[in-house]
Amino acid sequence: MLLTFTDDSAFTVTVQMYGGIWAYPERANHNPYYIEAKSKPHPLSDDFSMKYFQTLYRTTKPTSSLKAFLATEQRIPGLGNGVLQDILFQAHLHPKTKLQGLTEIQRNNLYWSIKNTLLQMAQQGGRNTEKDLFGANGGYHTILSNKTWQKPCPVCGGEIIRQTYLGGNIYFCPHCQPPA
Secondary structure: OEEEOOOOOEEEOOOOOOOOOOOOOOOOOOOHHHHHHHOOOOOOOOOOOHHHHHHHHHOOOOOOEHHHHHHOOOOOOOOOHHHHHHHHHHHOOOOOOEHHHOOHHHHHHHHHHHHHHHHHHHHOOOEOOOEOOOOOEOOEOOOOOOOOOOOEOOOOOOEOEEEEEOOEEEEEOOOOOOOO
16 A cells, blocks of 8 residues: 655555555444454553463463464464564474463463563564565564574574464474474
């Protein structure tokens, strides 16, 4: 989409894969995904506390995988498949691990990995797999993505695996993120 203004400035929006572009009068967007996302705290806000995270964890089906927990049902708005790869890598957790198999320490590591990884991405202008309005890639260099999966693991030097899972690719190091 391209909007050109009378002063010759412009605003462009592109969508890749899943997304949409909408313009509504204030409070007129009744899209259920939007409404659900707006009702939840932003993961970088103080409201996204450990207590809130534990509530999300307790109210999700225990047999859900970590990928499903993080990237479905708008549990954590804005957190999708692309960012969960590095979050799980930093937490040393496999994307297919079931919630019921996590220890308290692993849950704590996951929480802090969400906060810290998303903060790094925000501070660095997004991931290097995405472009800003000017076509420049973000400054956060992904650890696990379509740009890195054929390179060795940056921690152990082992092979990074790419698999299709729950409607998208997952990337993981079987040594650093062993299956549970």
